[in-house]
Amino acid sequence: MSDAALLNVVLWLPVAGMLAIAALPKGADDAVRWLAFAVMVAQLLATAALYGRFDPAVAGLQFETRVPWIPDWGVHYQIGLDGYNVLLVMLTAFLGPLVVAGAFSAIRQDVKLFHAMVFLIQFAMLGTFVAQDLFVFYVFWETMLIPMFVIIGVWGGERRIYATLKFVLYTAFGSILMLAAVIYLVWALYQASGEVSFAFADLYRVALPVDVQALLLAAFALSFAIKVPMVPLHTWLPDAHVEAPTAGSVILAGVLLKMGTYGFMKLGFPLFPEATRLAIPLVMALSVVSIVYGACLALVQTDIKKIIAYSSISHLGYVMLGLASLDLLGIQGAVIQMVSHGLTAAGLFLMVGMIYERCHTRDLAAYGGLAKALPVYSVFFMILTLASVGLPTTSGFTGEFLVLAGAFRSSWLAFQAGGSGFNLAMASLAVAGVVLGALYMLWFAQRFLFGAAKVPHAPVPDLNLREKLVLAAIVAAVFALGLYPAPAMEKTELAAKEYQRLVAGAPAAKQARAEGSAR
């Protein structure tokens, strides 16, 4: 099988899985679970094979498929891997089996529908990442809403309806304006070149006046910023996370939130470079606000899921900061940080789910001293907490360090070149944000794990083999990215450079940046 075909297999395997599950008889819950797990593992293996064969020395798309889909509009079913998406595709495929395995004992109602929805969202997420045609991208992008709506709404907690409607309506609002911008953009391409195309590569070439760019960027950015989410567009996230079942939270935190940052990186910023350069102080400021605000709110939560939810806001602030830095370090760091957050947040949500299955409460006050009662659990929890804090040797450090270094360097150079010090101040504030990150996570861990043993519904059993394996996989990935990120970063390097070139302008990137912040 050719690699391009393999990529198609990876993408469509979840759909096949969905159909296969639908064909299973009612009540065969265990069969559904194992089938779903098997399909996810197959997908992971196929993705891993592609990942291995992905050539970091080749710029642009690899394993590309391009066939006309709606020929009248120049829409192509065009998918492929490039440096932008390769890590995220890998992350998505990696989390797939873990989501299914993590839900083995948690989901008891409508098992078939649940796994069908997990497959659907897996399909939509992968599709969003690999799509290279704006129409196809948008279709996948919006399709993601449906399974998430169902997952939160059917298997969620008490206020699940409120949470899921809030999630869908919030995100859909952003998407609607993005749709307007998409249409306008394609039309502008047609006006300029007489060619109707939705291909990213073609759309990058559209040159628009800066005021139009600003409007379109605003529309795209709204949609992406809601998904990220950036303060002040974040309030759907805590509710969604709290009400979602574990699998929903894992998918949401693990992959879905990266859609926003990926969207900025692949589309939002490169499509409208001039407007982006003008908006960079704003983006940086909002990123820093997200970092600090999310951390402060995480500090005062009493629901363990909310703590992690707010921490996500904070962590994704770093990603945005890295992207806005337009510095190679920052961009690469942003990509790593996306993956890192995907791993740690997914792991933490899985762990919260595990304890919830045992104790049926998410109230932090009900817990204490778990380290004594559940030593293995606590070790894993501590590792993930520290990764979330960004401790060296974990993936969190790699991401945060590179992002902060990049953000600082670019704004420092701009400042030295006579630009305003605003960006520099923002970057420095972001560095200070690492303190808050440690504060809320360690306080959380302290109240959760340490002190006198206080476990509702004791005695509770420690992790079983399935749970240990799931967490071990995540922890292994966390350390791999922390100790030796070079192979992963190698794969994204050319894309990061392309992003930088597209946004910062070709020849004198540094100079342009200096001007950008001087304005």
Added chain:
Amino acid sequence: MSWQAVIVGMLPENLLLAGMVAIIVLEIAGGPRRAALPLAVLAVAAATLAALLLALAGAEGAPFPGQFSVTPPTLLAKAIVIGLALPVLLLSSDEFSGGEFHLLLLASLYGVCLLLSSDSFLTLFLGLEIMSLPVYALVLLAFRRPQSAEAALKYLVLSGAASATFLLGVSFLYGGTGSLGIEAFAVALEASEPMAVAAVALVVIAFFLKAAVVPFHTWAPDAYEGASIPVTAYMATVVKAGAVLALLRLFGTAPLSPRAIELLAILPLVSIVWGNLAAMRQPGFRRMIAYSSIAHAGYLFYAFLGAGAGRFQAVVFYVLAYGLTNLAAFASIPAAADDAARDRLDSLKGLFQREPYAALVLAMAMLSLAGIPPFPGFVAKFLVFKNVMAAGYTTYAVLGLVASYLGIYFYLRVVQYAFMSAPEAVPAPGTVGRAALAASVLCLAPVVLLTLFPGWVIALL
């Protein structure tokens, strides 16, 4: 006028006519009443097929020059609209066993066909009335419901007012040009003397009334609620499509003048907002669909803002996607003890546990109507707004899209009821009938096709 042209060019109409005649004969002969349904299905299916084949064969002709002509696009539109009646017929099997429903339906369909092929206001008027008159009776047919007469009256009076308005406009056009050909309308669109302007306005208003655009929509919620499910389904899809396609015929492919733009953008925009907002708190399914259809009428007329062949493409595709998903939704409503209970959205609670297939189809239909990808409703909406944007009306396009956002909530509410709410204990929930199942499959298959290969259909249009 050659007989061959009449037989071939009007084959769909003729097949419908044959169906009608057969049903009448059946009634007169006192044959088994249950045979009416298969006969009607056969006739409609044959007509659909005929129209489709003729369209694909590129048939063109004017059996009655100056009055009636066919071209492949019109035949295709005809095929789509007639085809939409098939699920309606299947839906009716639980409710109407007699022949009168089928006869009236076929008659109304005949009117739609005339409408789509008319070259003069004479045929147009005839088509409009042949389409509408049976529907008044159809609404009335649900006489088991006490409100059906009220619904029929409201529909009849306001629809009659629409006819009168239409005629006044036509007479003005006639006065201005001395002709009743539909080209007179295009001429009047460009003209600026008061009478021509008024004529255009009156004709457009008449179609707004028929298609239920705010503020001419008031009959729709009441009539939809008062009618029975198949009739509501028919009104919401075929009748609405007929009205819009007829007006499309009048507007042709020429770009709109600024005056026409305002006419065709502002009220439909208001319609989208109004329909989407008012639907939010409806407790009944049909009334909700009525408001939804008011909003969709807005999108349909929005498509007129685009120019050229894209306008036709957008309207027809929209009609197809909207009609199919709407009918699929109607087909998924489970039977209940009585009509009022069946109509209540609350009775959908817990549907997925009882009827997973129906719930899935319903959810898909709702999401498609909401315009959420990957369902065809999205592609249809995209097509509309793409054309609007391409014609340069960026502001209208953005406003329309934002207005369409308002609609998402109430569609999702239905999904929420079906999947996420515990079933209500009190009424013994019924199941979806076999015929309804067939109807939903009939809708679902093309929906899946449209989802996976929208390009196919678009290329055809």
Added chain:
Amino acid sequence: MGQLTLIVVLPLLGFLLNGLAGDRLGKGFVSAVGCGLPAVSFLLTVKCFLDLAAGGDAPLVETAYTWAAVGDSAFAVSFWFDRLAAVMTLIVTGVGTLIHVYSIGYMHADRSYARYFAYLNLFLFFMLLLVLGKSLLVLFVGWEGVGLASYLLIGFWFEDMDKARAGKKAFIANRIGDAGFLLGMFVLYSALGTLEMDRINAAFSASPLPAVSASLIGVLLFVGATGKSAQIPLYVWLPDAMAGPTPVSALIHAATMVTAGVYMVARLAPVYVHAPEASQLVAFVGALTAIFAATIAIAQTDIKKVLAYSTVSQLGFMFVALGVGAYGVAVFHVYTHAFFKACLFLGAGSVIHALSGEQDIRKMGGLARKIPVTFVTFLVATAAIAGIPPLAGFFSKDEILWFAFASGRGGSTLLWLVMSATALLTAFYMFRLLWLTFFGRSRMDPEVEHHVHESPLSMTAVLAVLALLSAVGGFLSIPHFLEPQLPLPAVPEALARYQTPLVAVAVAIGLAGLAAAAFVYGGTGERARRLAQRFAGVHRVLYDKYYVDELYDAVLARPLLWVSEKVFLGLGDRKLLDGTLNGMAALASRGAGLLGRVQIGSLQFYAFLVLAATVAVILWSWRHV
């Protein structure tokens, strides 16, 4: 794998073995791995040291692998072994191994024996990374890593919430410093494009100097040092860190980790040489911390707290040395301090061990005869820290005092006076501690007293070795050894003649402290009580550590929580953001109701609407006619 890499990796191996399998394989295995691997590291270090000496001054360099490469900059994990690193590595592995051995006895009864050794080995790994790292990045990884190990070990007995809290406090305080450190690194990286310390030092040794303010870098990095090395304003974690097992206090919070800040400044001495403002700040903070902590130490009653504040104070001495440019002298003090402070802590541990966990010196006394080995070693170490010649502390402290007075890079009489006063206080509170613990009448509970016993050989042997080193370690002149790498500051000619008199003064100070303590605390202790009553207010303030913890709580912690809870969560998220959302939803719902009310059901009203709208549309269409 090169030998430097091996030095670093061996403790990591110990951590993995003990952490993953220690519980299953038994204490013998744990002890063997936990102490054996650091010992091997120590031997390897000695070998490297010999190689270094054999190869002249050329530093040993080893690159393990490239951590990440971005564009034209690559971050390599490589190790660098020069004289400075050699001294530090020897201290870390040497003292580290000793303390590991000591722990076998000290921790023998603990349930989490394997976990303890795993953490201890993890600490060594990170500390060696810190010391041997060639790049600031590697140093930083070690820097944060030792913080982690410290966090884990302080909260080792996590079931006690106070201990867990102390661990967190340490981590947070360190993090605050680390933020500054990161900023400093970023400035360096932005300006020079590299984090390799040899290249940074080379850049600042060359001319022209890099176009970046060395003082800015110096100050930012120093912020990191104040966290790690417990200087004002971030010292507050160190006294609380005594919640950990006592060997941990000896190893991490006295001998090695807390001196990382000193090491870092010394390592980047060429930067600080060009940063007079930063150096002044370093000296100022060091002096202030030294005397501040010394005053607190006077009034403390917990044996470990006294030693903790003493450590803070001694670290202040080191920073003063750094601030006046006597980098080698600071490292000298690190070296001697490692011996005597480790000895003191381990001695304290032995006392605590003997007294079944009692730490309050008010409940001790008269222990000298009961635990003689501990007493003798403790005595030697106390004398060393008090600066009694010819013990190790005397040499290093005397040199610091001398350079505080005479250095051409910021030495001054005032600085000398402050440091001398601190030295006096040091001698005083250390002898106070000695007195209250070992002399006089016993104030122990009879139950405790009954069980008093000398510690096992694994502990006393270590005490003896450390006491020996505290006694003779000063004869090895580290500043001289490091001089090729870290030249001492020039002393103005005019001041040179004061050197000998000042030595005499320093000795006098040490003896004065001894005498004062003997006077106050000798005999019945009545004088001490009266003194405390006489100066009740002062005593209270010192006993309560100047209320700094309370101040931080009121100024930082509470406002942060208040703002987060009330402003961000209450006002921001709930009222403003969700309020707007819910308001819009309510508005839509209200609108829906309103539109529903138009649909009143009256046909005539409907007809009226049609009529009105028709007229309106026609009039609207006509307006352009």
Added chain:
Amino acid sequence: MDKTQVLLALAVALFALGMIGVVVRRNVLVMLMCMELMLNGVNLSLVTFAHQAASNVGAVLVFLVFVVAAAEIAIAIPIVLLLVRSKRTLDLASYSDLKG
């Protein structure tokens, strides 16, 4: 003002009268009659224009309108009958069960 204009004015007046009648009369039968009036207004204008343009298509349409009007009434009467049977009144105001 020539004859055509007078006739046209009359036609529009009839139409308007009918429409206003629909709006204001509460009796359902009168309402239906007013609808017929509207159609008759249209018929008058069609005839006038047909006369003016000397073409007879308009007249053909007039006949169609007659037919349609008859058909409408044919359907309207049973509706009214049903309504009267259930409501026992011809007052339009009481036919407002459907609303919201």
